[in-house]
Amino acid sequence: MEPTFFSFKDKGKGSQQALGAIGYRQGGSGFNGSLLHDFELLVLVVCAHNDDNDIHIEHCMNGEVPYQIRYIGKDELKNWVASGENREIIHCFFHGEVIWDIGGEVKALRQELADFGGSMSESRKLKEFAKFLQTYVEAKQYTRNLDYMDAYFSVLQALKYYARIELIDQGIAPDKSVWEQIRSFNTVVYKLFNELTDSQETLEQRIELVLLACEFFVMSRMEDCCSVLLRILGSRKEPWSIQELIVLPELAHVKEELPMVIRKLVYRSLVKQTAHASGDHARDGREIRYWV
Template sequence: METTIFSILGEGKAGHGAIGAVGYRLDQAGSHDSLLHDFEFLIMVVHHGLEETEQRIEHGMSGDSAYQLLHVSSREIERGILIGDQRDSVKYFLHGEIIWDIEGKLMAFRSYINEFGEPMKERRKLKEFAKFLKVYGEAKRYTAEKDLLDAYYCVLQALKHYARLELIEQGILPESSVWEQVRPLNSVVYKLFDELTENSETLEQRIQLVLLACEFTLASKMADCCALLLRILGSRKEAWGIQELAQVQELEHVKDELPLLLRKLVTRSLAQEITKAHKEGAGDSRELRYRA
């Protein structure tokens, strides 16, 4: 990385909570993605405790080089790992060149992310399974309606979530090039990807074949992938309301998918559904609550 780029932003001007800066240079042979666009350099200044309203962006020139400068929160980077979005930001943070590092805090944080420890892995697994479950259901609906192009798209997305689950189970952090990551594993999901995209059978037959495999995956992986949610459901004698679960910090990243996950766990007899009379309410209206 060029000297002029190193000197764009020093430690003293980075602002409160800054722990370090990472620089990434565009591979001229590569594509322009959502963060680099046609900039030659991306610089990320990472902060602990940076509020969303304090995150900043700057476009500039250093000599003949155009750059994009981002101030990002370490919390947002970790959230990107748990949710599985912002894959470009995560890639640049993990693979960029460290420009400066205050007391080794940036390197320590990057090591923590790279280690992809069990708590983080468990939460990411739950999120990917929830996404898999959602698009699998959409694929089944589109197939039943003979809307095969939309069904094909959803099945392909389901396989990508399945592939990420396989990577997570191997202790590998999924990145943007998921098929390149999963190819060396000689996994079931890559064979299914080949069946979907290369098989000579009709489109509907290929979709049905992959849906059948997804149904088996759903049944075999649900208990393991939902271990975090099941543990929380069994953590007390009193059953949980949906709103209570949505407020649990460990489940914040899947609060939108909680209704779907809970209903599937009940359907598969992995969780119990009970009813509780409302304290105040007309008629026989009762609240549905859940426990393991």
């Protein structure tokens, strides 16, 4: 990939403060994926800031070669790695070629995200566990209704989130091809995946077996996977309302699943609840609050 390919008028893109750019070229021919929008080449321009997190895309031409430019803030990249969102962009960011880099900031950011440690790892684990819990509960409901095809789909999704947690435990940021990533570790979840997808048992028997394993996973790993949330709940003397938790920036990536996760933590006696009287009414409007 020629660094001169993009001499950037784009380098000084106003207040976005571009730090550098990564080019990702899709191999092969034909359709090149939803992110590339059928362009062979994608250029990610990494910016110090991205105005209000707006999507900023340009379609350009260099000679006879059409390409797409996507502007993205470095904080957005960090949030997406922590939450597991926009995996295709993250894949391009990690596997593309650095076209230009002001002061080595893009390479340093890529190394920081690749190391995948500390709070970023914990946040990602909470997100994957929340999604695992959601799909596991769906699978149980479908099974109770004898709707085994939908139960199969949900439990397969639950295993995928389970696998991502196993990768995070290995210090690896989950990628798009999670089953290829986990295969070499020969973990329990990969064996369950094979049992579900390639077994001589009936569909009902396979689903029931995996659900039992998922139940054990919930019991044994909930406290560890929810460590970020539990730490927040124990960070002050006053109990928390669900709304207070939802609006916290540290939990923004799990705000959709948070009510379900909190209730499961209460059910497992990892979180306590209390009824908090609001206003002058004796019993009306009492709010449940949570603490550890």
